Amino acid sequence: MSQARQQLAEQLAEAVSQALHEDLTHHERALLVVSGGSTPLPFFTALAAKPLPWARVDITLADERWVDEHSSDSNAKLVREHLLQGNAAAATFLPLTCDAETPEEGVEHVAKQAALLAWPASAVILGMGGDGHTASLFPDSPELTLALATGEPLVAVRTPSQLQPRITFSADRLHQARRHFLHITGEDKRAVLAKALNGDDVRQLPIRAFLSCPLAIYWAP
Ligand SMILES: O=C1O[C@H](COP(=O)(O)O)[C@@H](O)[C@H](O)[C@H]1O
Numbered sequence: 625m626s627q628a629r630q631q632l633a634e635q636l637a638e639a640v641s642q643a644l645h646e647d648l649t650h651h652e653r654a655l656l657v658v659s660g661g662s663t664p665l666p667f668f669t670a671l672a673a674k675p676l677p678w679a680r681v682d683i684t685l686a687d688e689r690w691v692d693e694h695s696s697d698s699n700a701k702l703v704r705e706h707l708l709q710g711n712a713a714a715a716t717f718l719p720l721t722c723d724a725e726t727p728e729e730g731v732e733h734v735a736k737q738a739a740l741l742a743w744p745a746s747a748v749i750l751g752m753g754g755d756g757h758t759a760s761l762f763p764d765s766p767e768l769t770l771a772l773a774t775g776e777p778l779v780a781v782r783t784p785s786q787l788q789p790r791i792t793f794s795a796d797r798l799h800q801a802r803r804h805f806l807h808i809t810g811e812d813k814r815a816v817l818a819k820a821l822n823g824d825d826v827r828q829l830p831i832r833a834f835l836s837c838p839l840a841i842y843w844a845p
């Protein structure tokens with residue numbers, strides 16, 4: 625891990641911690657929506673060490689692969705192993721999978737569980753893939769139009785470029801958050817972001833759906 629990436633993760637953890645503190649002075653509970661993938665790991669570790677009243681914090685994911693929670697592809701596993709540690713172990717975590725065989729069968733159940741969370745979220749931490757996807761809003765997904773337009777909270781997604789079926793919060797539900805952060809690293813992602821900033825077609829680069837949230841961009845080489 626480079627020093628720049630570590631520093632970035634710590635700065636993001638400080639900003640998110642401040643946001644949660646602020647909201648917890650006005651509300652009984654606060655909700656944090658995080659992304660999976662490899663980028664957030666140092667951020668999770670830094671955030672877990674923050675002295676927040678974690679018992680009043682709910683955490684969920686922006687999206688998930690429809691896999692067993694013990695799978696190395698599970699975003700929930702990442703959250704449990706890297707964020708729900710130390711002080712943050714007192715937070716309440718809602719995974720986005722259930723016992724149903726498929727996301728299409730499980731989405732309604734997960735939506736009912738998600739409805740119990742303290743919406744609107746205090747913050748959404750988005751990631752971004754090299755194809756410009758964010759959450760599980762993929763450019764090649766047949767469900768992209770629905771996920772960008774629906775007022776429903778969650779959408780089951782099957783994407784040719786991805787091995788597993790997925791579930792994702794819709795753009796609408798993610799937009800409703802009080803604050804939006806994008807956490808990305810590397811020159812390749814900077815180039816994708818630059819391309820996204822230089823055009824309008826959300827279907828080509830779905831991260832474009834969040835560029836005017838406003839979006840706080842946390843990038844390091
Ligand atoms: O598939 C996913 O990828 C993106 C980015 O992941 P990274 O490994 O490049 O950090 C992530 O934001 C998303 O939540 C995840 O499901």
